[in-house]
Amino acid sequence: MQPPRWRLILNGKAAGDDAVREAVHDARGRGIHLDVRVTWEGGDAERYVAEAIGDGVDTVIAGGGDGTLSEVATTLAHRDESADVLPSLGLLPLGTANDFAGAANIPAEPDAALRLIEERPAQPLDLLRLEANGQVHWCANLASGGFGTQVTVETDEGLKDLLGGLAYLVTGLSRLGRIEPVQARLRGPDFAWEGGFIALGVGNGRQAGGGQALCPDALVDDGLLEVTVIPDLAGDVAATLGTLVRGGKRAALERVAERRQLSWLEIDAPAPLVLNLDGEPVTARHFRIECMRHRLRMHLPVECPLVAS
Incomplete structure (x- = not known):
């Protein structure tokens, strides 16, 4: 069986977070192929998600707050592929409020959040589309x-x-x-x-x-x-x-x-x-x-x- 392939799209503000670095290191130690891309300006998430899909990544992880989650989800949502073809979505809550993560009971601790992605199968997720x-x-x-x-x-x-x-x-x-x-x-x-x-x-x-x-x-x-x-x-x-x-x-x-x-x-x-x-x-x-x-x-x-x- 091929090891899971993940792509962490990390908000630049959290790039120096020691707990995130340790959690990524530990996930790799468990056999997960995990690459990290850091966003610095508008359009980075779009580019990194397209790159992840081209690389055949299984899961794209939004590392940041509600804005980062929405940006990554948006980039996945407006593609032509169906949900069962697109990579699944994970969340590493690193924002100020983390409203979605708080309501969903997603752990705030980076290692626990990554283990949740590893252990729990992806479930259907609705999105709001606004014109x-x-x-x-x-x-x-x-x-x-x-x-x-x-x-x-x-x-x-x-x-x-x-x-x-x-x-x-x-x-x-x-x-x-x-x-x-x-x-x-x-x-x-x-x-x-x-x-x-x-x-x-x-x-x-x-x-x-x-x-x-x-x-x-x-x-x-x-x-x-x-x-x-x-x-x-x-x-x-x-x-x-x-x-x-x-x-x-x-x-x-x-x-x-x-x-x-x-x-x-x-x-x-x-x-x-x-x-x-x-x-x-x-x-x-x-x-x-x-x-x-x-x-x-x-x-x-x-x-x-x-x-x-």
């Missing part, structure tokens, strides 16, 4: 707008280096007194909503922005996206969003939010609206988002909370 301004974007975890997006965009990189995921909480609390609702019209199968919202989540995964669980029931293999709209609520905004920022409590969502599970969603806004796709901001007045069922295969833990069955 805006005549372009196609992909998202592995969650697309967010309104309050959550502003928190993510405004959080200082230095603050994230200092405080980790807590930086999102600090930034979120600093915004509570200056929240402006976003006007939009949403439409999906047997669903229509129009008004001003403070936060919008369209999830394949469950949380973003350092633990904001906007889509707490989302599953990554059910062919549906979970939509959560938190409308403009006069008088109770600060208290409600304070609860959400501090942990995404389900009780707060149930009390204030419109929630649906849909195969697709269209968003129309009178003014340009920013959606954050796992760290990639996309600005448009019209969006169409579809859940592409079982577009990839990913190595996930036993009894992963994001898996339907």
Whole structure:
């Protein structure tokens, strides 16, 4: 039997991580053919994934945060090959928030994360496909707008280096007194909503922005996206969003939010609206988002909370 062939696409910020180096060394010692490619600029992931496929690699591993995961998943997703032909996807969580990994129970320790990929067969993974301004974007975890997006965009990189995921909480609390609702019209199968919202989540995964669980029931293999709209609520905004920022409590969502599970969603806004796709901001007045069922295969833990069955 041929040894497994892996390609680790590592975010340049983690290139000097001693724990990653040791985990890679140990994996090679177990007979895994593991090569590493380090990303430094836009387009690197695209090139490295194409190279991996050309080399006949079995598994491509995203080494970084949610943005790196989405970038690698996007590069795999927009190829012509079907999921059973493409390499499987693994995740080595090395970002600030690691929202997807946290919700999926993927270990943060590099050696444990690589052993998970080795021991667990790949499972079907849905992806979100978003069309805006005549372009196609992909998202592995969650697309967010309104309050959550502003928190993510405004959080200082230095603050994230200092405080980790807590930086999102600090930034979120600093915004509570200056929240402006976003006007939009949403439409999906047997669903229509129009008004001003403070936060919008369209999830394949469950949380973003350092633990904001906007889509707490989302599953990554059910062919549906979970939509959560938190409308403009006069008088109770600060208290409600304070609860959400501090942990995404389900009780707060149930009390204030419109929630649906849909195969697709269209968003129309009178003014340009920013959606954050796992760290990639996309600005448009019209969006169409579809859940592409079982577009990839990913190595996930036993009894992963994001898996339907």
